[in-house]
Amino acid sequence: MAPLFDLILVHVPPPMHLNHMHPFLMLTVQIESNPYVGMLYVGCIHSGILCMGNVLWALDAEGQMVGKGKVKKIFARKGLERIEKDAVGAGEIVSVVGVKNAGPPPSKLLKLCRCRVLHLGILLEMLKKEGFKLAVGPPKAVIIPDPDAEGRMLEPIEECTVLIREEYAGAVMQKLTIRKGEMVSYETDEEGWVKAVMDIPARGLIGYMGGEFGNDVHGQGTISHIFKAYMSYHGTIDTGRNGxxxxxxxxxxxxxxxxxxxxxxxxxxxxxxxxxxxxxxxxxxxxxxxxxxxxxxxxxxxxxxxxxxxxxxxxxxxxxxxxxxxxxxxxxxxxxxxxxxxxxxxxxxxxxx
Structure with a gap:
């Protein structure tokens, strides 16, 4: 794994806009449980410095306080080993111990954010094996208000790359266009392969990559996507799904x-x-x-x-x-x-x- 890590250090840019002078801000992406220290909040520090004994407030998506506590332990990672530290700063991925839930009792209705379909499927499989019973609604893209224009909404746009046989390109391009996709580039080679790049709302890809794409290309093609930016809301998308x-x-x-x-x-x-x-x-x-x-x-x-x-x-x-x-x-x-x-x-x- 050492050559891979060295390659990442050379070609992947470091985190940007990190400031140790700003107030402490950390996005929690996972909560772990330890029988000795209790709950561990795992996440990436966006700004500021955290030291042992600092008082933390946990906020939900609406900015309401749901937890409060004094930092008892701070853990970081060194390779596969977890090490204890006295202070950490912006850009580090850490586990924090000491924050207790100060909100109301847990509800039966939960909302999971910042999670792809594959991650959601893995989580549900784990919960199913542990004996939980759940009713899950469809995944949805996170739509946010435009800070520069009141009443205007922004949605995530993905850069979608499709590599397929030329005889199946028409059907795939038609379905992606119906889902508000916009063509960026279209290339063909002498062997009959087509590489197309499209900008498409994340909502448009939900439901198409799960099996419909494989049927359209008869297993001879790949589709990949990566987040590009938040852009103006593209309106209602008709996926054409039957009843x-x-x-x-x-x-x-x-x-x-x-x-x-x-x-x-x-x-x-x-x-x-x-x-x-x-x-x-x-x-x-x-x-x-x-x-x-x-x-x-x-x-x-x-x-x-x-x-x-x-x-x-x-x-x-x-x-x-x-x-x-x-x-x-x-x-x-x-x-x-x-x-x-x-x-x-x-x-x-x-x-x-």
Whole structure:
């Protein structure tokens, strides 16, 4: 790893706008627990100097105080080893001990900020393994007010780089353009590969990178993005997503009932599965949501029939991973995470009309 670290020191610029004379300011990105010292607040110091015995105030996103305490210990990292220090300054990544929660009791409704879909998926997988049950809404880009223009909003813009085969470029460019993407450069080579760079709102990439892009390029392409800047809000983005198939009863899904329902769309759940009212079991082939009953049993009659029953043929369900569900779920839908299974559901039985 030494050559990699040396390369980073040479080519990656150091943190900018660091000032040790300004008041202490630190962004906490992680909270750890230690059985000996208690809670450790891990983050990067943006300005100022922190010493042992200083009094700290913890503030939320609205600037309200949620914690207060005297610094008891300060830990920094030296390679993979954690070392204790008496004072730290701007630019350092440290762990602070001593801040206690002074806010109200924890709520059942939480909001996680500054987190990508992959990081959110890893966190939810860890919570699921520890036995937690959660209902998670769709990820959203952080939109902030413009400090220079009252009433104007700013949203994060990503620089998206696409490397695909030339025959699939049209479909990909069309979908990215619909999602408010603006072309920056477009290059082709003699081997039939296309490299395109576009500026696109972060909202436009949510839902497209989770699987739709792979289907459009048939696995022959890559898409990457990096934050560029906050720019003017681009308005509503129509992703063109169809409706969903919603359960109208609770029970067990039966193959007999699923045969005629396959024409309604793509199923996420197969037969012989226990389901409940309001659960999303598939993707509709139409823009509107459909309520289905796949739990209907075949009626048995005491009349002998010479006509044999048709063989039941079902398409395999399209099971989605947790990360794919997070980018697929809509504003009125939830991802239900619990030990052993992950499901989609509508909020309060709402339906897209």
């Amino acid at each position: 969903v198939l919603i359960l109208m009863v609770a029970g067990e899904m039966l193959g007999y009932a699923l045969v005629p329902l396959q024409a309604c769309g793509t199923m996420f759940v197969g037969p012989c599965k226990q389901v409940y009212h309001g659960m999303i079991i598939g993707k509709s082939s139409k823009p509107l949501d459909l309520h289905l009953n796949p739990c209907v049993k075949k009626q048995l009659m005491n009349i002998h029939s010479v006509i044999a029953d048709d063989k039941i043929v079902l398409s395999p369900p399209c099971a989605m991973l947790l990360e794919e569900m997070l980018v697929y779920v809509g504003d009125d839908e939830l991802v239900e995470v619990m030990p052993g299974r992950v499901r989609l559901s509508k909020v309060g039985g709402k339906r897209r009309r």
